Amino acid sequence: MAKAAVKKxxxxxxxxxxxLKIEATVYPPGEDPKDVTIVHGVSLTLERGKVLGLxxxxxxxxxxxxxxxxxxxxxxxxITGGEVVLNGRDIxxxxxxxxxxxxxxxVCYVAQSAAAAFNPAHKLMDQVVEATVEHGTATRAEAExxxxxxxxxxxxxxxxxxxxxxxxQVSGGQLQRVMTAMALCSEPDLIVFDEPTTALDxxxxxxxxxxxxxxxxxxxxxxxxxTHDLAVVAQVADQIMVLRHGKLVEWGDTRQIxxxxxxxxxxxxxxxxxxxxxxxxPGASPVLSVQNVTASYGGGMDVLKxxxxxxxxxxxxxxxxxxxxxxxxxxxxxxGLLPPRNGSIAFNGRTLSNALRExxxxxxxxxxxxxxxxxVAMNPRQTVATIIGRPLEFYFNMRGRERDAAVAxxxxxxxxGKGFADRYxxxxxxxxxxxxxxxxxxxxxxxxxxxxxxxxxxxxLVAHGILRLLxxxxxxxxxxxxxxTHDLATVKSIADSIAVMYRGEVVRYGSKSEVLAPPxxxxxxxxxxxxxxxxxxxxxxxxxxxxxASAGN
Amino acid sequence: xxxxILKLIAQRIALGILLLLAxxxxxxxxxxxxxxxxxxxxxxxxxxxxxxxxLREELGLNQPAIVRYFQWLGGVVTGDFGTAMTxxxxxxxxxxxRLWNTLFLAFWAAAVSVPLAIILGLLAVRYRNGPVDKAISxxxxxxxxxxxxxxxxxxxxFFAVKLQWFPGISTVYDGMPFLERMRAIALPATALTLxxxxxxxxxxxxxxxxxxxxxxxETAELKGLSQLDIIRxxxxxxxxxxIVNVVMLNLAFLVVGVVVIEVIFVYPxxxxxxxxxxxxRDVPVVQAVGxxxxxxxxxxxxxxxxxxxxxxxxxxxxx
Numbered sequence: 001m002a003k004a005a006v007k008k009x010x011x012x013x014x015x016x017x018x019x020l021k022i023e024a025t026v027y028p029p030g031e032d033p034k035d036v037t038i039v040h041g042v043s044l045t046l047e048r049g050k051v052l053g054l055x056x057x058x059x060x061x062x063x064x065x066x067x068x069x070x071x072x073x074x075x076x077x078x079i080t081g082g083e084v085v086l087n088g089r090d091i092x093x094x095x096x097x098x099x100x101x102x103x104x105x106x107v108c109y110v111a112q113s114a115a116a117a118f119n120p121a122h123k124l125m126d127q128v129v130e131a132t133v134e135h136g137t138a139t140r141a142e143a144e145x146x147x148x149x150x151x152x153x154x155x156x157x158x159x160x161x162x163x164x165x166x167x168x169q170v171s172g173g174q175l176q177r178v179m180t181a182m183a184l185c186s187e188p189d190l191i192v193f194d195e196p197t198t199a200l201d202x203x204x205x206x207x208x209x210x211x212x213x214x215x216x217x218x219x220x221x222x223x224x225x226x227t228h229d230l231a232v233v234a235q236v237a238d239q240i241m242v243l244r245h246g247k248l249v250e251w252g253d254t255r256q257i258x259x260x261x262x263x264x265x266x267x268x269x270x271x272x273x274x275x276x277x278x279x280x281x282p283g284a285s286p287v288l289s290v291q292n293v294t295a296s297y298g299g300g301m302d303v304l305k306x307x308x309x310x311x312x313x314x315x316x317x318x319x320x321x322x323x324x325x326x327x328x329x330x331x332x333x334x335x336g337l338l339p340p341r342n343g344s345i346a347f348n349g350r351t352l353s354n355a356l357r358e359x360x361x362x363x364x365x366x367x368x369x370x371x372x373x374x375x376v377a378m379n380p381r382q383t384v385a386t387i388i389g390r391p392l393e394f395y396f397n398m399r400g401r402e403r404d405a406a407v408a409x410x411x412x413x414x415x416x417g418k419g420f421a422d423r424y425x426x427x428x429x430x431x432x433x434x435x436x437x438x439x440x441x442x443x444x445x446x447x448x449x450x451x452x453x454x455x456x457x458x459x460x461l462v463a464h465g466i467l468r469l470l471x472x473x474x475x476x477x478x479x480x481x482x483x484x485t486h487d488l489a490t491v492k493s494i495a496d497s498i499a500v501m502y503r504g505e506v507v508r509y510g511s512k513s514e515v516l517a518p519p520x521x522x523x524x525x526x527x528x529x530x531x532x533x534x535x536x537x538x539x540x541x542x543x544x545x546x547x548x549a550s551a552g553n
Numbered sequence: 554x555x556x557x558i559l560k561l562i563a564q565r566i567a568l569g570i571l572l573l574l575a576x577x578x579x580x581x582x583x584x585x586x587x588x589x590x591x592x593x594x595x596x597x598x599x600x601x602x603x604x605x606x607x608l609r610e611e612l613g614l615n616q617p618a619i620v621r622y623f624q625w626l627g628g629v630v631t632g633d634f635g636t637a638m639t640x641x642x643x644x645x646x647x648x649x650x651r652l653w654n655t656l657f658l659a660f661w662a663a664a665v666s667v668p669l670a671i672i673l674g675l676l677a678v679r680y681r682n683g684p685v686d687k688a689i690s691x692x693x694x695x696x697x698x699x700x701x702x703x704x705x706x707x708x709x710x711f712f713a714v715k716l717q718w719f720p721g722i723s724t725v726y727d728g729m730p731f732l733e734r735m736r737a738i739a740l741p742a743t744a745l746t747l748x749x750x751x752x753x754x755x756x757x758x759x760x761x762x763x764x765x766x767x768x769x770x771e772t773a774e775l776k777g778l779s780q781l782d783i784i785r786x787x788x789x790x791x792x793x794x795x796i797v798n799v800v801m802l803n804l805a806f807l808v809v810g811v812v813v814i815e816v817i818f819v820y821p822x823x824x825x826x827x828x829x830x831x832x833x834r835d836v837p838v839v840q841a842v843g844x845x846x847x848x849x850x851x852x853x854x855x856x857x858x859x860x861x862x863x864x865x866x867x868x869x870x871x872x
Binding site: 072113166 | 767768769771772773774775776777778779782787790791864866867870
């Protein structure tokens with residue numbers, strides 16, 4: 001009753017952020033700590049029951065702005081200016097106790113990784129009802145009843161008993177939905193969704209997205225939906241706010257932003273970044289031939305079942321599939337990290353021994369790898385020159401000036417200047433780090449590079465640049481790629497042939513044009529139809545037209 | 554409770570027993586390597602070769618070491634530790650009372666120090682990097698940095714000599730009234746508490762701080778929980794394994810490491826008993842005490858391992 005009165009009192013306006021300024025102290029290596037401004041005077045308003053999408057690349061300040069609606073600064077971030085008016089009062093002036101009464105009651109939070117955001121030591125139900133009971137808005141029994149109704153609404157399996165499980169006992173997609181139920185349980189006025197589907201497989205993302213959208217509509221809660229994926233936010237948001245470097249770029253209705261963007265930056269985000277890639281016909285003999293490979297970890301279940309693929313010199317084979325489909329295991333089998341139990345691997349006309357330690361130095365040199373997480377694939381205490389120079393020393397015995405010249409040449413190839421040679425990985429951006437990893441792989445003059453989700457951790461525009469670079473290098477060096485990814489847009493841009501993997505098996509394999517042309521098998525159809533399109537109403541259409549449910553939801 | 558957890562626990566216990574057997578071999582072998590034997594020790598410098606031979610025959614020292622080891626082990630398993638050479642007393646009886654004294658002292662030292670260390674650790678995390686945290690850490694580190702004999706003598710000097718609140722010598726006897734007994738052990742128990750407190754408190758603080766970095770702590774914070782609730786409800790359950798580990802190490806120290814404290818306070822426990830008989834080269838007693846200390850140590854570590862296994866929800870509730 002009281003709540004309804006409050007709602008009327010503030011005539012529809014739930015959240016008003018005025019001239020928000022947020023700062024943090026950074027500790028650059030070798031320099032004195034300094035304060036940097038992360039958000040420069042951003043303002044926004046959100047009406048009751050509406051969804052505002054906050055979008056931008058990493059470092060745009062989207063999460064920081066979203067969390068400011070809970071007066072929370074993550075990792076030492078400080079709100080230094082402006083007002084955050086929620087339900088008619090500035091919560092920045094509420095004091096510690098006052099803010100605690102707002103968090104979990106008026107505003108709730110759904111994190112990117114529910115797997116990390118749930119406490120492993122407690123049952124799901126205890127965590128879902130905790131805020132509700134803590135704030136005394138309902139008794140424990142009422143809250144549990146409410147939670148079970150929400151589990152049912154979010155189409156979780158066995159809604160009456162799933163609360164008795166521990167976080168590790170349910171899948172990632174289910175956890176994400178339980179977290180949404182947790183946010184809805186205390187019947188807040190506002191929920192902050194912070195990239196809630198980014199960590200999920202495309203086939204799972206679509207279900208979670210639909211569940212979140214229905215829940216928002218049915219409960220009438222307002223939401224700030226933070227994501228870097230415009231196609232996703234276009235499905236749920238009424239309005240979209242584009243942010244860059246902590247500043248507002250453009251703010252408007254969803255339709256206007258994706259159909260008639262007024263700013264050039266928005267236009268760049270909205271336009272499709274597909275690279276026109278002419279498919280090459282297979283050559284005479286493959287550089288790598290994987291024949292009937294079966295492998296398992298520690299004698300357990302087979303994670304690769306009778307896999308056969310070929311890669312031709314200077315061409316790209318894309319391996320696609322959801323997590324757990326065996327993509328990365330295939331890479332481990334080829335590199336010898338996981339010796340296959342059955343089958344053979346031929347490389348450049350010779351049979352590779354299964355075990356890594358029996359391979360010759362040339363075998364190792366000609367087969368290089370690039371990883372998803374560029375920052376953990378480099379020694380943080382070595383400079384770029386040392387990192388790139390290491391394979392030159394190891395494989396070609398280069399020293400001194402000769403090596404430095406080769407490093408400079410490689411830096412040039414990855415479109416980074418000589419100035420980067422003396423930098424440390426921590427001083428590079430995500431895209432630059434990945435470029436250094438590419439240069440390190442190229443330094444060995446390989447015949448084949450295995451690229452394991454190399455663009456997945458990068459912002460779309462940066463990823464686009466990396467793909468272009470990889471294609472240019474392929475044309476120059478005639479190197480073949482085994483390109484592992486779950487992202488079908490990337491596949492279209494780079495592949496000559498495609499292998500679709502599902503539960504350890506190759507379910508579809510052939511040239512790009514064959515694989516991407518109908519008729520599709522059920523799994524490929526699901527995979528293709530799950531890729532979000534920047535189209536209002538795509539979600540409903542895609543859900544309606546599906547032939548099989550995704551496995552990992 | 555699934556079977557994997559029972560299997561893991563059974564494995565730990567089996568491993569512990571195996572370890573104890575290995576230690577018993579080491580203890581036995583160690584005493585064999587020492588020059589001279591029991592017969593020589595008993596008879597001393599003036600022994601005639603005949604007397605030595607007779608005594609060896611009598612004590613069964615002529616048999617090969619391996620046979621004597623198994624005889625000794627068989628005795629130990631049935632609770633017979635043999636007789637002390639010097640006093641000719643049954644070792645098991647002599648140890649019985651002393652072990653009880655040591656455990657009594659260790660129990661009260663633990664009853665004070667373990668909760669105190671954990672509460673101080675929690676408080677240090679709650680007020681981390683502030684004056685409270687620094688005061689707690691400073692006090693705890695200072696008390697650990699001082700050698701235990703020094704702490705012991707300080708306590709004696711102030712509380713026994715100057716203030717005369719507690720006796721400086723902790724004499725206890727059978728049938729002593731409980732309160733008097735507590736008064737007698739007040740100073741050694743305090744000294745032990747001060748010695749082990751800092752280690753447990755610092756580890757509690759570090760383990761919880763480590764957990765405080767987790768994403769689920771942020772979730773709890775964004776639910777509007779108070780700092781103390783977050784630490785108590787969300788951080789502590791996930792820090793139990795490392796905390797139990799260090800607590801058990803310190804409990805083991807309270808039992809086996811009290812030698813110095815017992816000597817300072819002339820407390821009739823295992824430590825003092827061990828020191829007495831080492832000086833007299835009473836090998837059977839040293840063997841028995843060594844084995845009991847090892848058993849306590851291994852047993853407490855098994856408990857720590859089991860606690861860590863049980864505290865892990867992934868093992869308690871398999872998929």
